Amino acid sequence: MMHYDGFLYQFRLDSQRVHTFAMFFQESSDSDSDFEEELELLALATLLTKQRKRRRYWIHPVNRKRENRGEFHCLVKELESDAEKFHQYFRMSKAQFEEIHRLIEEDIKKIRTKFRKPIGTKERLAVCLRFLATGNSYRSLAFSYRMGFSTVKIIVEEVCTAIWKNLAPIVMPKPTEQTWREIEKGFEKIWHFPNCLGSLDGKHINLICPINAGSTYFNYKNEHSIVLLGLVDAHYRFIIVDVGAYGRNSDGGIYQESLMGKMFENCQLNVPPNKPLSQNTEPLPYTIVADAAFPLKTYLLKPYSKVKLVNNDANKNFNYRLSRARRTVENAFGILRARFRVFQEPLQVQPNMADKIVLAACCLHNLLTQNTQETEEILTDEIQVHNSGFVDIGPLHRNPSQEATQVREAFKNYFVSSEGQVPWQIQAIRQSRTRYN
DSSP states (O other): OOOHHHHHHHTTOOHHHHHHHHHHHHHTTTSOHHHHHHHHHHHHHHHHSOOOOOOSOSSOTTGGGHHHHSTIIIIIHHHTTOHHHHHHHHSSOHHHHHHHHHHHHHHHOOOOOSSOOOOOHHHHHHHHHHHHHHOOOHHHHHHHHTOOHHHHHHHHHHHHHHHHHHHHHHHSOOOOHHHHHHHHHHHHHHHOOTTEEEEEEEEEEEESOOTTOTTTTBOTTSSEEEEEEEEEOTTSOEEEEEEEEETTSOHHHHHHHSHHHHHHHTTOSOOOOOEESSTTSOEEOOEEEOOTTSOOBTTEEOOOOGGGGTTOHHHHHHHHHHHHHHHHHHHHHHHHHHHOGGGSSOBSSOHHHHHHHHHHHHHHHHHHTTOHHHHHHHHHHTTTOOOSSEEEOOOOOOOOOHHHHHHHHHHHHHHTSTTTOOTTHHHHHHTTOSOOO
16 A cells, blocks of 8 residues: 555645545555555545645735835826926826826726725826836836736736727728828828828847747747838828738748738728829829838839849939838838837747737827827937847849839839929939938
8 A cells, every 4th residue: 555654745735634634544544445546546636736835925015015105106196297207208298198098998997806906097007108118027117116027917918908909990990992092192292102002111020039939930030020010101100010920931921921911912901993193194003112022013112123223213213212202111110119118129028918019009109109299309319229129021032023013114104204203303313312222
């Protein structure tokens, strides 16, 4: 028969269980073999039962002082009386903070019980916004706000989810035909590029090595990443975002396999019918502009390769005009990472959480970009900040269709015509003031 004394000691059963088990064993020691077998099974079941470690505290003594000494109840309350400092702390005004809180309050509210008081909704929002604004670790925020590590982690996830759920329909709705026409007017007026529906680009967002992911997220830069595709309007606002593609995927295939790419390919985004660039010309399709990392299509224009720029001013001129329009998406990514410094370094989270952080940040970016003056200040002062959180996707080498080539040629001819040219384009080309992709 098994030696149960050693077994009981090994698994540190509490005194009551030890006593009960010992008495039970003593009374049954002379029983038949069936009972002995059942007793051995009982011991084995106890062996397989995990002993839960008792919590030392329900709430740590340090965190019990949260409402008196926590950062939200002390520092943030003082910042409310100073608009400039409040904006520097949260990267938004107090009115914008209150508007976001109003929209997501019901989704992040917790029920109060007789055991303890829940963390308030404004405090939850403050923790999440501070995480996005600084990129501080969960542990650092936990000490600052006097919360548990797991509490901060859960708060950030829940608030990011609520922001995407409630803000996306407002600041990033599915485009209608009228929406596309308004966007096209913006590109023609500001960037002198007609029939343009947006500027497209993609970025690898670096992560720490995901758990049990193998090489799934390992990209060509020897980093782990997910991919963010963003289509941006003339005012640096995201129209559509697609996030979550594996970093290991070929950069040329990321767009092809994305939901955005498939919807454009299948004409599911309410794009208006073709429109002529000028009078007495053939109607041309509405297009989006992108760099060499994307395929050339009738609805997607990319620059001419360097080989086709030699002694060809018309092609150089097209690349210059396309580069000016593409500036909006580059600026949008620059503003995003300058405003939310969580993207300055690889994200210290797992891929599913990274998706939620990126989507929430894009929504907040659209909401905050309504302030034109603030956006220009970020572009001027902070857009050149070095970071390792974003990495460009690589170039795509693929033969375009003949129809797509003809569309690009038509735009090129328009840009060198008397109706389509701008006064400074020739001088810009000759002085090499732009970079051709």
